[in-house]
Amino acid sequence: MIVIDKEALVARFMRYVQVDTQSDPESSTFPTTEKQKDLSKILAEELKAMGAQQVELDAFGYVYATIPANTTKSNVPAICFCSHVDTAPDCSGTNVQPILHKNYDGNDIVLPKDTTQVLSIKKSPYLQQHIGGDIITASGDTLLGADDKSGVAIIMQAAQYLISNPTILHGDIKIVFTPDEEVGKGVAKIDMEKVGAQFGYTLDGGEAGSLEDESFSADGASIIINGVIAHPGYAKGKLVNALKIAGEILAALPTDEWSPETTEKRQGFVHPVSLNGIAEKTTIGFIVRDYTREGLVAHHNRLKAIAEVVVGKYKGATMEYVQTEQYRNMKEVLDQYPAVVANAAKAIERSGLQVIQENIRGGTDGSRLSYMGLPCPNIFTGMQNIHGKQEWIGVNDMLKAAETIVHLCMIWEENA
Numbered sequence: 001m002i003v004i005d006k007e008a009l010v011a012r013f014m015r016y017v018q019v020d021t022q023s024d025p026e027s028s029t030f031p032t033t034e035k036q037k038d039l040s041k042i043l044a045e046e047l048k049a050m051g052a053q054q055v056e057l058d059a060f061g062y063v064y065a066t067i068p069a070n071t072t073k074s075n076v077p078a079i080c081f082c083s084h085v086d087t088a089p090d091c092s093g094t095n096v097q098p099i100l101h102k103n104y105d106g107n108d109i110v111l112p113k114d115t116t117q118v119l120s121i122k123k124s125p126y127l128q129q130h131i132g133g134d135i136i137t138a139s140g141d142t143l144l145g146a147d148d149k150s151g152v153a154i155i156m157q158a159a160q161y162l163i164s165n166p167t168i169l170h171g172d173i174k175i176v177f178t179p180d181e182e183v184g185k186g187v188a189k190i191d192m193e194k195v196g197a198q199f200g201y202t203l204d205g206g207e208a209g210s211l212e213d214e215s216f217s218a219d220g221a222s223i224i225i226n227g228v229i230a231h232p233g234y235a236k237g238k239l240v241n242a243l244k245i246a247g248e249i250l251a252a253l254p255t256d257e258w259s260p261e262t263t264e265k266r267q268g269f270v271h272p273v274s275l276n277g278i279a280e281k282t283t284i285g286f287i288v289r290d291y292t293r294e295g296l297v298a299h300h301n302r303l304k305a306i307a308e309v310v311v312g313k314y315k316g317a318t319m320e321y322v323q324t325e326q327y328r329n330m331k332e333v334l335d336q337y338p339a340v341v342a343n344a345a346k347a348i349e350r351s352g353l354q355v356i357q358e359n360i361r362g363g364t365d366g367s368r369l370s371y372m373g374l375p376c377p378n379i380f381t382g383m384q385n386i387h388g389k390q391e392w393i394g395v396n397d398m399l400k401a402a403e404t405i406v407h408l409c410m411i412w413e414e415n416a
Contacts, residue, residue: 076171080197083151084181111140151203
């Protein structure tokens with residue numbers, strides 16, 4: 001029977017979330033914020049202290065570690081568990097003050113630092129499943145950072161359990177913590193030789209039991225509008241304002257479909273995320289999402305056509321359309337290695353949970369890692385209401401996730 005130390009896991013998680021690790025999408029450094037390394041340093045030292053081997057914190061903020069195999073079988077694949085240390089730029093991650101709510105009674109929780117922030121079952125129905133259990137929130141003026149410090153804490157606690165219980169047989173277990181996942185750069189500087197695994201799992205999912213083996217395929221798109229500049233005092237018949245053209249392109253986008261706010265499930269979208277420029281030259285940035293490559297092509301063609309119609313109305317104006325690949329649907333790779341997902345499903349079931357196999361309306365480090373030679377689905381941690389002040393997590397979900405990791409290590413060894 002696997003019994004994860006609840007108090008140790010809670011203390012670990014609450015300690016980690018108090019370290020400010022917010023990443024910065026506008027930064028050109030790597031990692032995008034030096035403060036992410038503050039947590040990476042802590043993790044490296046704790047891994048060394050618990051007895052992990054080959055522990056390294058590199059110049060980019062990645063943490064690598066190994067729990068060596070203790071099985072006599074020589075054909076057990078090396079398995080990697082990965083989470084990211086950074087928190088999202090969407091909401092402040094400075095001076096996070098986590099609150100442990102023991103024996104949650106189902107009533108509304110008013111967060112003390114901002115009493116307009118009220119956590120309720122009505123708004124967060126998943127709370128219903130945590131009545132009688134313990135949950136953790138922030139204090140109302142920051143995010144909590146469960147995305148993805150819950151994954152970090154779960155992996156660390158599972159690692160401690162495996163090291164402390166050498167009778168549990170397993171192959172080489174690799175641990176990787178990445179920076180900058182929230183700004184799309186989580187594996188930009190990763191060293192796959194140091195990862196040294198054949199298969200992997202990110203711990204970056206939501207509801208207990210969820211197993212995500214499919215992600216969006218994702219692109220960026222930029223529409224660069226070149227206007228015609230003239231002195232505003234003498235501009236009649238000459239000036240073509242790129243900023244106004246950009247506004248017209250945005251106004252031409254449909255409002256009842258094709259956007260994040262109007263789509264769900266397997267529907268893709270196009271989403272404007274930035275507008276920068278002056279009257280002479282303006283750039284609109286978009287993210288483009290779909291589950292298929294064909295869908296991405298269709299979205300790009302449609303967006304480009306809308307922009308061309310608008311720009312074509314203005315004499316002298318020109319445009320460029322720049323498409324940038326970000327990541328691809330992990331399922332294309334995972335379908336070639338069915339045991340990776342099957343073993344995770346079996347581990348979740350052994351932990352006493354029902355498997356909820358889902359697709360991600362987004363991506364994880366695993367999306368990129370899968371195409372870098374490490375097939376890598378995503379396993380739950382329990383995180384809820386991520387990237388906002390009402391973020392919360394159930395302690396029992398984190399315990400079950402840590403238990404799932406241990407079972408997963410055992411299953412790979414058993415099946416070898």
